[in-house]
Amino acid sequence: MAADTYKTKGMRQVLINSLRKKGITHERVLEAMNKVPRHLFLDSAFLSYAYQDKAFNIGEGQTISQPYTVAYQSSLLDVQIGEKVLEIGTGSGYQASVLIEMGANLYTIEYNRKLYEKAKHLLQKLKYKGNFIYGDGSQGFTPSAPYHKILVTAGAPTVPHTLVEQLAEGGRLVIPVGNLQSQQMYCIDKLPNGKIKETALDFFVFVPLLGKYGWDK
Template sequence: MLASDMTHRARRGRGMTSQRTRDRMVERLADQGIVDERVLAVMAEEPRHLFVDEALAHRAYEDTSLPLGFGQTLSRPVTVARMSELVHREAPGRVLELGTGSGYQTLILSRLVSGVHSVERIPALYQRAARRLESLGAPARLRAADGRRGWPGAAIFDVILLTACASALPSALLEQLSDGGVLIAPLATADGEQWLTRVRRHGHTLEQQRLEPVRFVPLLEGVVQGTG
């Protein structure tokens, strides 16, 4: 999609879907256990339909994940809301998101907290997300890089959020986490289950808490070539 087309869609933005459609989504989120009023308010306001292909825009507010290409998906609204709620609860000053994807989770985070940084390993997704977020005035910093390495030049972070499943915690990320900071990530068990996990750093000690079962694409290493 051309940058001019992206800007035009953003300007139409909230007019493409009725507020009633958004309100129904938010009602479902509340029924599914999302209690943070600020998260619900932001998700009622922001245009999720701009973060998928126009052919899928009519499904943007359904309780489902949607394809982005490159083997990636836009997570269900309840997953985005839950992740956002966990981040917002920490009242962080600096947040690192690993796996920008469409940029929708990044947008929601940028409306809730300051200092949002996001890393995407697929250049084509990074470029699309950057255009979308710029057109919407989202105050987030993005880069195309290997997310497993974090963002050393912007560290230290109060919260690090992984939007892909890791089998183990990358040591580079833990080194970029503040003392008392939290890493929120889907982690895989030996038998293949995935659990949304909160890891709090206390000096050299890590306190882990399993929160709920989830299903995410795997966290992969390296930057994809030839897709920019």
């Protein structure tokens, strides 16, 4: 495994500074992202690109999200130390690492077995402790519900009712919803009285959410 050197730490700091300029103000998110060595989640040939604010292909038709997108979603999620968090779409494991750095008791589920095995192996090597699940994230993960926070890192056609049901009262779901070309970020809060509050935010482009309540029909 490649090292995390003074050079890569410096490149990471430049990225964090650029995220600040783009409007990311959540200090704990920025601190967490400054600790996670993003270059280790990419092929070593891409080292010089690892800290650009761009998404990259990681195989299996999936990508490692653009750092701005990770920062945006993580800021909305606003994880507090010790909260039980469900991530739908482990992918490379980069977003999962950021959530763990923020103090999440993380459950992360991946639909693609190759990516599941690869991310689990890498995060364990990096000493990031989480609960790794192979399965259909569009259905959530009932055995460990309810969750304080749920984060979906793929574009959904609709908000899966299963995920809303698995939110604890006072919990929050962050999910991009739309078509295969563009999705709008939604922040869904389950209020203490059990009512649901939806807030529609900015537009992004994600890979499609697969599974029963995703784009697999």
